[in-house]
Amino acid sequence: MKQDHFDAIVVGSGATGGFAAKELTERGLKVLVLEAGGPLPEEKFEQALKAQFASIGSWARIKAGINGQHKQALTSFFTPEKSFLFVNDREHPYQSPQDSYLWLRGKQVGGRFLAWGRVALRMSDHTFKFKSHEGTGFDWPISYADIAPYYEKVERFLGVVGNDDGIAYCPSGAYARPAGLSNAEQAFKAKVEARWPDCKVMAWRYVRKEATPVDEQRNRTTTPLQAAAATGNLTLRSNSPVERVNTDPRTGRATGVTYIDKFSGARHEAKGNVVVLCASTIETLRLMLNSSGEKHPNGLGNSSGLLGRYFMDQMLTLSLGSAPGFKGGQLVDGTSPADNHGGIYIPRFQNLKRPGAGGFAGGFNLQGIIGRPMVPQHMDSIVGLTGHGEMLPHADNRVTLAGRRDRLGVPIPSVGIRMRDNEWKLLRNQVDTQKALMREAGLRTDFLISPLGIDPDSPFLPNAKWHERLLFRLAYKRSVAVGAAIHECGGARMGEDPKTSVLNAMNQLWDAPNVFVTDSSCFVTNGTCGPTLTTMALTVRACEHIASEYGHSANLRAA
DSSP, X not given: OOEEXXXXXXXXXXXXXXXXXXXXXXXXXXXXXXXXXXXXXXXXXXXXXXXXXXXXXXXXXXHHIIXXXXXXXXXXXXXXXXXXXXXXXXXXXXXXXXXXXXXOOOOBTTGGGGTOOOBOOOOOHHHHTHHHHHSSSOOOSSOHHHHHHHHHHHHHHHTEEOOOOOOTXXXXXXXXXXXXXXXXXXXXXXXXXXXXXXXXXXXXXXXXXXXSOBOTTSEEOOHHHHHHHHTTOEEEEOSOOEEXXXXXXXXXXXXXXXXXXXXXXXXXEEEEEEEEEOSOHHHHHHHHHTOOBTXXXXXXXXXXXXXXXXXXXXXXXXXXXXXXXXXXXXXXXTTSOTTOOOOEEEOOOSSSSSTTTTSSSSOEEEEEEESSSOSOTTSOOOEEEEXXXXXXXXXXXXXXXXXXXXXXXXXXXXXXXXXXXHHHHHHHHHHHHHHHHHHHTTOEEEEEEXXXXXOTTSOOSTTSOHHHHHHHHHHHHHHTSBTTTOOOBOSSOBOSOTTSOSBOTTSBBSSOTTEEEOSGGGOSSOOXXXXXXXXXXXXXXXXXXXXXXXXXXXXXXXX
């Protein structure tokens, strides 16, 4: 086995792995980043940009399924030209009872940051202090004030576009330039807010496309990885999935990792003083569960027995609609971003003043586009609106290891998750609200789907061909299964007590203090907005702690 020694080993090169590499290398640490996939050429992205938005239930999805992407092709934004951003499901299997979970993922240098929708929203204390506000669930061991400075660091580095909308429960950030709305979105905002003053319609807050530059080999990369490489302290090894974190049998501390050459199957060992896990939620849990040792008989950091438990995702609703007499959309002069990326976002407004008033705990957001060219080509729809509903943490929603192994001999993950009564009540309100807002704005709902089914009040794809409607009916349930939101989180939650959590408030394993977990597996509750900005901020915060705890690189090696 080939051996190397580094100050820090980072597993994963996506949003969190990139920031871990940047923060640690800029502080003088020699860092190894191990990525399971390979680099992606820029020309593939250029071809994808020229492709039309996929028809729902199209033959292209069936062909992709035949070629091994039968799960990945279920996502709404799949096209043949974008298939390179998704794994082959035959080569990367997982297990889920009755196909109850849809795991959408990619393995490449840059991770899912390269396929991310780029909407970057801060969470508030309505998420971090969920139990305090809602009277149920759990509180995080941190508050918004603890993470706010790190949100700002990430936003400034990435150049987030957005506005200060003055919404307390959706905190504003540090923005490079204002975000714009189309004229149709402005009309929607005016009508909705006039009817429901607490329902605030704002422009997306999103990361500029410059955050995914091209490297010297004409491969797509990310600005955090680019910054890390510029320090001269980064070693990046692609096509190197990590099999396990190795630990000292006496102390339980991590000594490094074992990784696999994707092509030859050869095992290699890399030694490091610190290990930072950023492989994405399910992959990180899989890795930790597979990293048993003398001091970790049930998986790395699992003395509480909670590793893999309290896994969550969000509940997806998806609708397309049209507007009678619509003549086309334009962006508002002077505020529209140069890359024409954007849309409307309605942050959670349920149960904020009176928790439980809706008959359920938590809430949902709604976001989408009106009058922008991002809907299926054969439909007259000009509106795309999605909802993301909050799932409460339940101990029995969990990730475990299956008895089956993948082609490299590593146990595959098994994802067991189901919705409870609170989720079904919230989802019904989410669907009803989505329909009501569109009606108030004078928009027609062409179809609306959710785990509840196809909405019976919609005309159901009135302009689609009969075979498209048939294929859609056959596949839609799996397209909106839990997981379709791609906001999976939890399973290695943070806390104040090692008996009731896996990580401390600095994302540090209670049982192995030189291991840090900063991807979404650390979440205590999942909120309603996307997790990516929060995971990046948590990563910056944890890496600052690593540097302060261990000092300069030379001191780190001696620790």
